[in-house]
Amino acid sequence: MESNTTNMSFRVDKTIKKKADALFKSLGLNTSVALNMFLTQCVREQGIPFIPKMTSESKKNNSIIEDENLINNNIEDLL
Numbered sequence: 001m002e003s004n005t006t007n008m009s010f011r012v013d014k015t016i017k018k019k020a021d022a023l024f025k026s027l028g029l030n031t032s033v034a035l036n037m038f039l040t041q042c043v044r045e046q047g048i049p050f051i052p053k054m055t056s057e058s059k060k061n062n063s064i065i066e067d068e069n070l071i072n073n074n075i076e077d078l079l
Contacts, residue, residue, distance in 0.1 A: 008035075 017031075024034045041049040 021031055024031055
């Protein structure tokens with residue numbers, strides 16, 4: 001009988017892995033189950049199931065870029 005699973009290999013910071021393993025254990029899960037839950041939810045939602053956030057400096061820079069794009073679009077509309 002053929003298995004419907006595959007192995008994945010990726011690099012992760014040791015400290016993050018240790019903290020994540022402890023968190024998942026406290027939730028009654030292991031890391032493999034938690035990552036399967038994450039991937040399943042990504043597929044269901046067709047995206048990341050949380051909102052990635054940038055640092056405040058990145059938000060500020062992104063806001064400036066958005067403002068510049070808005071100004072450029074408005075100028076183009078006037079032409």
